[in-house]
Amino acid sequence: MILTIAVAWMVVLLAVSALTVLRAKQSFVRILALDTMTLILIGVLVLYAAKQDESYYLDAALILSLLSFISTIAAARFRAVGRPF
Numbered sequence: 001m002i003l004t005i006a007v008a009w010m011v012v013l014l015a016v017s018a019l020t021v022l023r024a025k026q027s028f029v030r031i032l033a034l035d036t037m038t039l040i041l042i043g044v045l046v047l048y049a050a051k052q053d054e055s056y057y058l059d060a061a062l063i064l065s066l067l068s069f070i071s072t073i074a075a076a077r078f079r080a081v082g083r084p085f
Contacts, residue, residue, distance in 0.1 A: 003051045010044045031075045038068035 017040060020033040042061045049057035074084040 003047055007044060007047050007051070010040055010047065014040045014044070027079050028076070031072060031079065034075075035068060035072045038064060042068070 014037060017033050017037045021030055021037065024030045024033060042065050045057045045061040045064070049055065049061070078084045
């Protein structure tokens with residue numbers, strides 16, 4: 001019951017973050033909103049893994065977190081400096 005409510009709340013937060021990505025005028029705000037979306041999606045995967053008692057979703061959450069970190073750093077650096085690395 002609690003996990004279902006938590007997943008529903010995370011989905012609402014995911015929708016709000018998606019609206020922020022679509023409505024943001026500055027690219028830094030879009031980068032931050034996309035990073036927030038991936039963090040919320042990681043939270044949804046962890047909650048779903050706990051609910052289903054499967055570890056595969058935790059592996060997916062770990063990989064998504066690593067890709068999110070690298071892509072956020074690259075996007076912010078590209079926006080600031082003009083080159084990703």
